[in-house]
Amino acid sequence: LAKTTQPISMDSYEGQEVNITCSHNNIATNDYITWYQQFPSQGPRFIIQGYKTKVTNEVASLFIPADRKSSTLSLPRVSLSDTAVYYCLGAGSYQLTFGKGTKLSVIP
Amino acid sequence: DAGVIQSPRHEVTEMGQEVTLRCKPISGHDYLFWYRQTMMRGLELLIYFNNNVPIDDSGMPEDRFSAKMPNASFSTLKIQPSEPRDSAVYFCASNNIAGGSVWQFFGPGTRLTVL
Numbered sequence: 001l002a003k004t005t006q007p008i009s010m011d012s013y014e015g016q017e018v019n020i021t022c023s024h025n026n027i028a029t030n031d032y033i034t035w036y037q038q039f040p041s042q043g044p045r046f047i048i049q050g051y052k053t054k055v056t057n058e059v060a061s062l063f064i065p066a067d068r069k070s071s072t073l074s075l076p077r078v079s080l081s082d083t084a085v086y087y088c089l090g091a092g093s094y095q096l097t098f099g100k101g102t103k104l105s106v107i108p
Numbered sequence: 109d110a111g112v113i114q115s116p117r118h119e120v121t122e123m124g125q126e127v128t129l130r131c132k133p134i135s136g137h138d139y140l141f142w143y144r145q146t147m148m149r150g151l152e153l154l155i156y157f158n159n160n161v162p163i164d165d166s167g168m169p170e171d172r173f174s175a176k177m178p179n180a181s182f183s184t185l186k187i188q189p190s191e192p193r194d195s196a197v198y199f200c201a202s203n204n205i206a207g208g209s210v211w212q213f214f215g216p217g218t219r220l221t222v223l
Binding site for chain 2: 034036041042043044045046049087097098099100101
């Protein structure tokens with residue numbers, strides 16, 4: 001399982017773009033990089049997944065460089081409702097290991 | 109689709125009592141996972157099943173914990189006897205592997221308090 005490292009917390013003002021970087025130096029060849037979002041008193045929710053280069057959906061963008069040793073989750077124009085914990089995982093072999101995640105606080 | 113269903117949502121019990129947590133995965137999903145979340149340890153995988161068969165229970169903390177999946181639509185996590193340090197939020201998740209991509213759908217969790 002890929003061990004991931006991400007910042008414990010981040011603060012941002014409303015309307016700004018937020019980039020959360022995760023390092024996963026030992027990611028396996030067949031691992032996907034997956035990001036989850038967790039609001040207080042709820043279970044984690046899948047937001048985006050990628051293997052390499054760039055992936056974009058209605059919620060976020062995910063940038064993965066060629067060496068795949070890191071990835072960056074980009075949230076455009078955050079709002080107060082984006083305040084949550086964001087987890088980065090290197091997922092493969094049907095197992096997922098969550099760390100402590102990054103607690104994002106959006107300030108009015 | 110109702111999503112992953114867990115019951116009860118909240119459970120308060122006294123030390124030494126048996127606790128049973130329940131989970132109904134999303135129909136058609138063949139993997140089921142049990143997690144525990146605490147402030148100190150974050151989100152930990154306890155056990156997971158594939159096609160109702162336990163595949164990896166290395167995360168189960170000790171013999172007081174047991175999990176079963178008698179059929180594709182139901183699983184239980186049992187703690188007997190319960191201890192205050194078992195207080196946590198327990199999540200159930202399910203998925204259906206498609207190719208190499210892997211992500212899970214989580215239930216709302218059961219908040220367990222052991223007094």
